Amino acid sequence: MSEQDVIATLKHFAGRKPVFRLSEVKQSLADERPIPELAAAIEPLLPDLDLTLHARDGDYDLVRLPAPQPLRPVDDARQRQEVFLRSPAVPDTMQRLLEAYIEKKTGKPWDDPVVLDRLRNAIVAQKSRYWKEKSVSYKKGYHVLGYLAYHAPVYLVQFEHILWQLMEDGLLKDRMRVLDVGSGPGMVPLALIDLLGRIGGGEAHLFAVERSEENIEAYSALVPPAAEAAGVRVTVEQPIGADLRSLSMDEIPDRIDLMVFSNVLSELRQMTVDERADLLARLAGRLADDGTIVVIEPADLANSTMLRRTVRAALDRGLTVYRPCSFIWGTPCSPARCWTFEQKGDIRPPRLMRRLAEGPEAYRFKNTDIKYSSAVLRKDQRTHCDYRVPPQAKFARLSQLRRHRNRRINVVAAVMSGNLGGAGSEVYKICDGTAASPAYAVVPGYLKGESREVLQQTPYGGIVQFYGVTVRYNKEHDAYNLVVQPETRIERVSADSGADSC
Template identity: 60%
Template sequence: MSERDTVAALKRLAEARSEFRLSELQKDLEHGQSLKDLAEDIRLHLGDLDLTITSAGDDYVISRRPKAEPFMPGEAGRERQLAFFRDPGVPDYIQRLVEAYIEQKTGKSWDDPVVLNRMANAILAQKSQYWKGREVSYRKAYSVLGYLAYHAPVYLVQFEHILWQIITQGLAKPHMRILDLGTGPGVVPLAIIDLYGRIGGGSAEIYAVEQSEEHLEAYNALVPAAAASKGNAVRVNKPIRGDIGALDVADLPDRIDLMIFSNVLNELRRIDIDRRADLVAGLAERLAPDGTIVIVEPADLANSTMMRQTVRAIADRGFSIHSPCSFIWGATCNPARCWTFEQKGNIRPTRLMERLGAEKDGYRFVNVDIKYSSALLRKDRTVEHTYRVPPGAKFARLSQLRRHQDRKINVVASLMSGNLGDTRTKVYKVCDGTPADPTYAIIPATLRGANRDALDGLTYGAIVQFYGVLVRFNRDHGAYNLVILPGTRIEPVGCPVEEGVEAA
């Protein structure tokens, strides 16, 4: 019997029972191998199946590994992180590391006019390539320096928001094994180091993969130094040089708790959605059974929609979408027109960004707003919201809105955006997992009373019941509007409120 058959038999027993004897597996296999040899053969696979083995006389006991309690920071650490989010920016020690690296790389002061001019040109070239839908190259030194000046500050704070979400949703362990695929100059590791250093609890070890030699040089100058300056909470391993599209999974560490694809899948323009999903699913062989995949992409229409389609394809390969999507009708969604993103408060510009912004057309080099599309996926079918529409409940599916145009109805849906409108007319993307056409909850400029602020402060992905909303069809955009009226009743379904924001 092959090794694959042995592992399959082991997996079947483990799924059926929380504890069993190795002799039971030996009997199932029927190939006469001694218990000692069989124990050695399966030992390498126990970690991937979250199993342990202990000797018991002439036999062995195989049991499920006890599940670690989720890591939660102490109150003081929590308050420090929330204070950071109220006035976010790149910490001074990271700014100084970046400035020192620029000086090391160029042999000039970080704010030398020649250096600033070359970085500005690199930023303009990158932005031009991006908006033309072309692959952005980081083979030259100033391309990486431009990235550190323009993109990195926002991406760093952005990932702190995502990591904080993972922690507060109970998905983090006291010690985390983290793999950042396509790490670039190490922005995600810097965010992890900074957050763990601030909250003063928990620990992590970071592995990273990157193919650009210039990015790796920056990574090695920035990330280990940042980790050393914040104590021993985060251990940084030497990054692996390689193309994530051509990695040998066997070369990667196993039992990864957090596998990150941050602003990287959109750059694989040479492969289609199914192949991207196959790539992620293949690399996820190294994920711990209770590990999490994080996918983050820019918030523009093309990349955001492509990300949702990719996430749906990954889910079809045996993973669950933990958040932000909730399939409250038990249906499979159609993400063809799913443009959703999250927006957070602007960051303070770095010293480097301020100097670039002081030059001619300086506004082109200031990047402070945080907008991103993201998703968390799991192997173990864990989801953020377990709510399902109760049988017989009088709610209309969003896929059936065409039947209810110009009528008042009841719906239940997830909140999939912040306010996309303005302070007068508020617009929120909503989804129940069924619609073919985009659907928005509209708070008209003329509305007064409690309903005006009823959606403020609810978290991204929160599930909300709407009673008595008016259905309108927006022909210009091919979308449905659910107009909230003075008599509309709005009831969040066990949804938390954004920390630091009062509920309406």
């Protein structure tokens, strides 16, 4: 009896009724195996069929699971997660798993001076290569350990911020299939495991693609034990060992609810923007109809602008940007100079990082700040913000700023950065999807009150309306500053402005 025959039979029964008996399946298949043996054989197939198995009266009930619902925190879990994100740190359980893995790989205590020196050397080498080539290799053992010691803590917490935003937007399900593309040693699944453990609900089936054997080894040593220790309902599959450039779509599970590319596309240096967009589009074919793709890249100029160009090319292949871009004039953007990123509060350094930072040049080994560029993509046309500038509204497009130099105008745009200013002034990157030259909202240091507070409180990607800002041209950077004056009025776009959400 082939597996495909079994799957087809289970689908047939599940399509007819919500609960059926395993003995019925056995009879239909003419399978001679005892009921318990047949149950053990089909159990691994059930998550993909949205079925569950329950023993009853010497037989088993096969129960069709209800449709997944948006994931929501239970009881006081929201407060717990918000407290965590205000002062985040790698959970102690995960720190111990990492330390144990280092000891297994090196045969020495994790804080042995020789081990620490070798980790420092690996970190310095990685950072040097990154700034020269904007890419890092994690093929050798100490390179992976160096990554786990220096980069991984920030990436884990960074993705928890992203997961929390996805949950707040209703994009996470209480039962979901997750694919981490180019998973490395598993920071994305570890972040999800930590979140599910803290909010006290939800279940996930985790898949991964990774080409490095060293990373796969680390993934296997960290992710399944973390899921077990957290007591969450998470099934962890062995990563698919494959290179993304030659990956067959047949190797990828379908009906994926959340697909993640974390610091992956920037590593495909030999691929053009169009080829990266093609890869996104191909893998989107494995998404559930209401599935989500998250792409994350470092916040530096080269990688951030590459991400925006790739996302723009993905729009031509049928995908939709859910966040952060909103295209409020109804036209696609030209992102050649779109350098924009998010910044979150620093993490508390874990034990290993603190030990590495002891001694001279401690700054080289302490990595606690969270800055990243990201995009959330969908294939069902759903967007976070559906606001469009009304036809008769008296707002200037950012593409027309050259006509309004030194004049006061009205503008509507998304706030695409935190405060980039200094010496008292506040500066925010803004975008309306039309500008070829970068534009910034500038709040002078002497200006106090509501205008400053509105921009401070506007979340990344939030839409604001500026009434009476002065246009100044910055010739050195070929950019425009929209200077907020005492008489300037700034308002957040809301449902009153014709948007269901923003």
